[in-house]
Amino acid sequence: MAGRRDLNREPCPDRILDDMGGAFGMGALGGFLWHFAKGWRNSPKYEKFNGAMFSGTLKSPAVGSAFATWGGIFCAFDCTLAYARGGKEDSWNPVLAGAATGGVLSMRSGWKSCARNAVVGGVLLGIIEVVQIMFLRGTPxxxxxxxxxxxxxxxxxxxxxxQAGSSPSLWSRLLPAAPAAVPQSQPATELLHDSATLR
Known part of the structure; x- marks a missing residue:
């Protein structure tokens, strides 16, 4: 896979806390919307909004915490792999980190479940990396x-x-440079006059 390094992200290990916070926010928002819809559907007729709000605010922190746990473990494995490979950051690091994260989070369910979730995590991260590479190739x-x-x-x-003693003004920085003046051709009468004088 192609090598790349995202310069917009925080360097390791600060990236771990950054990804954990982003994952928690995304999970909390998504969990709130999901459980809000479920609470609205399962609540009585005149208590739908109250039931939806109660369900969303009660269960969204748990979903956000689960996302933050996954994001923190994934980023920790990603930084560890980058350090073990001599600072090399390419598409193999997220794939291997996704497989390791899926395996670690399901270790309590047994080795079979651990291996199955590791394969699923690696495949999902591989698909995400392939889509990201195709998207980046299609955009300048x-x-x-x-x-x-x-x-x-x-x-x-x-x-x-x-050195020339002039500093660029604000307008010269914002506005594009004016096109160079195109030299106009001489009229036909002047050309005839010049040819007559040469003779």
């Missing part, structure tokens, strides 16, 4: 090298303007 992205080149060109332009 600015690589860190291109970003560095753009920053270097901008710094060189500022140095040239500073």
């Amino acid at each position: 992205t600015i690589t860190p090298r291109k970003q560095f080149q753009q920053m270097k060109e901008y710094e060189e332009m500022q140095q040239r303007q500073a």
Whole structure:
């Protein structure tokens, strides 16, 4: 699988807490909506909203905690694999981390369940990584090298303007540069006059 590193994410080990918080928020929101709908459906006719709110607020923290547990263990395995492979971060790390997470979370159910959930976790993360790679290939992205080149060109332009004694104004930074003037061709009468004088 193709190697890549997401520069928008926090570095390890700070990434673990970041992913745990994001997973908790996503699980709590999704759990609230899910149990709100179930509470609305199972409540009496004139108590649907109260029953839905009670069900959603009661069970959403448990769903968020389960998501946070999964996200923390997954990210811990991901950072461990990246460290064990010499800082290499590619698509194999999430796949192996997903398999390890699925196996660890189901160890209490026996080895068969542990192996089955490990395979399921690895396959799911593999599908997610393949979809992500296909999406990134279909969209134009600015690589860190291109970003560095753009920053270097901008710094060189500022140095040239500073040496020339002029600093770029706000409008020159926001507005695009004006196109260069196109030289107009001489009229036919002037060309005839020039040819006559040469003779």
